[in-house]
Amino acid sequence: xxxxxxxxxxxxxxxxxxxxxxxxxxxxxxxxxxxxxxxxxxxxxxxxxxxxxxxxxxxxxxxxxxxxxxxxxxxxxxxxx
Numbered sequence: 009x010x011x012x013x014x015x016x017x018x019x020x021x022x023x024x025x026x027x028x029x030x031x032x033x034x035x036x037x038x039x040x041x042x043x044x045x046x047x048x049x050x051x052x053x054x055x056x057x058x059x060x061x062x063x064x065x066x067x068x069x070x071x072x073x074x075x076x077x078x079x080x081x082x083x084x085x086x087x088x089x
Contacts, residue, residue, distance in 0.1 A: 009034050011041060011074055014081040019059060022051040028082075032074070038063065039070035041080060059084045 011030045015023045030044045038061045046053040061068050062081040074080060 009036070009074075009076050011036065011044075011078075011080055013041060013045065014079070016081065017084050017086050019052060019055060019082045019084045022055060023049050034076065036074050037070060038068050038072045038074065038080075041074060041082075042070065045082065055084055056082075 009032055011032050013028045013030060015026055015028060020026055028045060028049060030041065030048060032040055032044060041061065042056050042059075046056055060083045061070075061072075062079075062083060063072055063074060064078050065081075
């Protein structure tokens with residue numbers, strides 16, 4: 009299945025754009041997305057352990073399955089002041 013991962017903040021900068029497209033097997037999990045992103049975009053690898061992921065606009069843990077056609081987002085930690 010094709011998974012389109014929306015990138016935000018520092019992850020967007022490191023990925024070089026707002027979206028990263030991945031090809032994953034059906035039944036893939038957030039953990040699989042995290043691994044595939046690290047392989048597809050090596051500059052993201054160090055940041056990914058600290059990122060949250062959302063699936064269909066709800067935070068999801070690494071064991072969550074990605075449904076076909078789901079909206080997936082990679083949300084890095086942010087700070088401001």
